[in-house]
Amino acid sequence: MAHHKSAKKRIRQDAKKRLENRYYKKSARSAISKLREMEDSTEASTFLPKVVSMIDRLAKRNTWHANKASNLKSSLTKHVKSLG
DSSP states (O other): OOOOOHHHHHHHHHHHHHHHHHHHHHHHHHHHHHHHHOOOOOHHHHHHHHHHHHHHHHHHTTOHHHHHHHHHHHOOOHHHHHHO
């Protein structure tokens, strides 16, 4: 248990940040799976930039590793190109 005022504040901040990270990660994962299930080429190509933006945002905030983000973007782009 934290005894210092700053440690208690840090615990509160970490809890808030954890919830935010969970939300953004989950929404990105849902968008990725939605994109992978798409069959229509034009629909997938219009949705791809939105998903890439979500991935980039997670990488910029160090929620996801930069290499993971890069690998995801690459595989999703390949998937969309294969639909066309």
